[in-house]
Amino acid sequence: MSKANSPSSMGSAKTGLEVSGTGSTAPTKSLLPFTEVQIRSACKTIPTPFHMYSELGLRTTCRRLNQAFNWTPGFMNYFAVKATPNPHLLKILQDEGFGADCSSLAELMLSEACGFEGPQIMFTSNNTTIGDFQKAKDLGAIINLDDISHIAYIDEKIGLPEFISLRYNPGSSRTGNVIIGHPEEAKFGLTREQLFEAYADLKKRGVKGFGLHAMVVSNCTDPAEIGETARMLFQLVLEVKEKSGVEISQVNLGGGIGVAYEPGTRPVDMQACGKEVKTAFSQFSKKSDGALPLRIVMECGRAITGPNGVLVSRCVHQKRTYKNYVGLDACMSNLMRPGMYGAYHHVTVLPVEDSELSSLPGASSLPSVRSLFDCPPSSPSGERESGAVGEEKKQKKSKGRRRDESHEDRVYDVVGGLCENNDKFAIDRQLNASPRIGDIVVVHDAGAHGHSMGFQYNGKIRSAEVLVKTRGELEMIRRAETYADYFATLDWQGLPRPGSSWWPLQLALAGAAGAAV
Numbered sequence: 001m002s003k004a005n006s007p008s009s010m011g012s013a014k015t016g017l018e019v020s021g022t023g024s025t026a027p028t029k030s031l032l033p034f035t036e037v038q039i040r041s042a043c044k045t046i047p048t049p050f051h052m053y054s055e056l057g058l059r060t061t062c063r064r065l066n067q068a069f070n071w072t073p074g075f076m077n078y079f080a081v082k083a084t085p086n087p088h089l090l091k092i093l094q095d096e097g098f099g100a101d102c103s104s105l106a107e108l109m110l111s112e113a114c115g116f117e118g119p120q121i122m123f124t125s126n127n128t129t130i131g132d133f134q135k136a137k138d139l140g141a142i143i144n145l146d147d148i149s150h151i152a153y154i155d156e157k158i159g160l161p162e163f164i165s166l167r168y169n170p171g172s173s174r175t176g177n178v179i180i181g182h183p184e185e186a187k188f189g190l191t192r193e194q195l196f197e198a199y200a201d202l203k204k205r206g207v208k209g210f211g212l213h214a215m216v217v218s219n220c221t222d223p224a225e226i227g228e229t230a231r232m233l234f235q236l237v238l239e240v241k242e243k244s245g246v247e248i249s250q251v252n253l254g255g256g257i258g259v260a261y262e263p264g265t266r267p268v269d270m271q272a273c274g275k276e277v278k279t280a281f282s283q284f285s286k287k288s289d290g291a292l293p294l295r296i297v298m299e300c301g302r303a304i305t306g307p308n309g310v311l312v313s314r315c316v317h318q319k320r321t322y323k324n325y326v327g328l329d330a331c332m333s334n335l336m337r338p339g340m341y342g343a344y345h346h347v348t349v350l351p352v353e354d355s356e357l358s359s360l361p362g363a364s365s366l367p368s369v370r371s372l373f374d375c376p377p378s379s380p381s382g383e384r385e386s387g388a389v390g391e392e393k394k395q396k397k398s399k400g401r402r403r404d405e406s407h408e409d410r411v412y413d414v415v416g417g418l419c420e421n422n423d424k425f426a427i428d429r430q431l432n433a434s435p436r437i438g439d440i441v442v443v444h445d446a447g448a449h450g451h452s453m454g455f456q457y458n459g460k461i462r463s464a465e466v467l468v469k470t471r472g473e474l475e476m477i478r479r480a481e482t483y484a485d486y487f488a489t490l491d492w493q494g495l496p497r498p499g500s501s502w503w504p505l506q507l508a509l510a511g512a513a514g515a516a517v
Helices: 036-045 056-070 087-095 107-114 130-139 149-157 192-204 223-244 272-290 302-308 337-341 387-400 405-409 502-511
Strands: 050-054 074-079 099-102 120-126 142-145 163-168 208-216 250-252 295-298 311-318 324-328 347-350 414-417 424-429 442-443 464-468 474-478
Touching: 036 050, 036 347, 036 464, 036 474, 050 272, 050 302, 050 337, 050 387, 056 087, 056 272, 056 302, 056 464, 074 163, 074 223, 099 107, 099 387, 107 130, 120 130, 120 405, 142 192, 142 208, 192 208, 192 223, 208 223, 208 272, 223 272, 223 387, 250 272, 272 295, 272 311, 302 311, 337 424, 347 424, 387 405
Parallel strands: 050 464, 074 099, 074 295, 099 120, 120 142, 142 163, 163 208, 208 250, 250 295, 324 414
Antiparallel strands: 050 311, 311 324, 311 442, 347 442, 414 424, 464 474
16 A cells, blocks of 8 residues: 555644645645634534535636636536535536536436536446436436446337447556556446447447546546546547547546645646646547547546545544544544545644633533543553653643643544444544544545445444535535434334434434524
């Protein structure tokens, strides 16, 4: 596992909070897309954990991508709805000229409700039932097939639309990564041989328009790799024309533009990505003598919402055994990427003073002792340190310092409360401050594949989502789930259900702040 994808990568401990840049070129890596005041203000009314997004950051990122590809007519980024499927966010992206990339019936329904229609929707799915295809066809979406056998399947069941795109899997000719897998081992797409056969079959069955798609990189931070994907697909356009007589009119470069998750790294330069693709397109145009005009599109999701959202949580416990554990009220069900991929997410501690703590939501449920880390530690067997070392630490504590002198050398595992040992946001990580119980803990770059990948193992209920509007006001865009929600599909006496006596209480606990927001 590379350092960039390792939750144990320490990076450098950071203390300040910066607001992300808004220029057309890539800014230096910022810590958070919000001010510290905005985060603290939200925590005064909204129970943690919750996901928090920046409208200003979203719009800025959308415009940066659109500007990078404004040289090619008809360019559209179809936002990968699976990354952050919230209609409040989708409407912002639609307002910035984005389309919707869907992979399921639910995502098609959500996009339809947001007003996306016809070719503004791309349907790229796999192992798909005919009901999903029917909905996509009814909406006039561009259907992007993952399997050659789906051609006959759709034709026999509902009839093929006039335009079809095909997803290409290049196999061993390209390399993948831990997120998307190596192409030859991935379940997605058609082989090279199947691609030529499929286009000929589609043409024979009366399809009139054709597209080509590939998604072979994920969280890519090198613009040259985006350019390489473009060259691969443009060359295929020429070969398909030569071997099957089919003229492809749309090339979908996929998503794959990554996020600079680690401190000290720079976000992907979208202008550079656009230039790489433009160079590849110029080469293609010369080879085709301009006879094959192409519409170029993408399906970036992570790069749009990822850096513009965070997971806000609170330290609720500490544990000292063989390691120093910081226990959060968030867990892997709020953000599973570190546990699933070993992905790095930066973590920032925002200290909360004793005088502030009592007024915050849920403060009464916290332990009365706020820090075990500032006390002389126990050994794994429970024995206190003694002698010179113990005496030295007692002297340091007696000076009244909240953060003891050994903090700079201390590392922590930042964990949740699931009954799974991979429920960890960070391993052996240095933090900007020694966390105390009640402190705010912010997990960075959680705006994509965070809330959307949530699950309910151990009976964990999904958290709220909050949007910071362009003028700084907060808007609750999804309330937290309640236990009544969790048990709603069970018909069993004694369990809380919507409308029961539990319901008002659970709504209050999960998101009473929604009205205040």
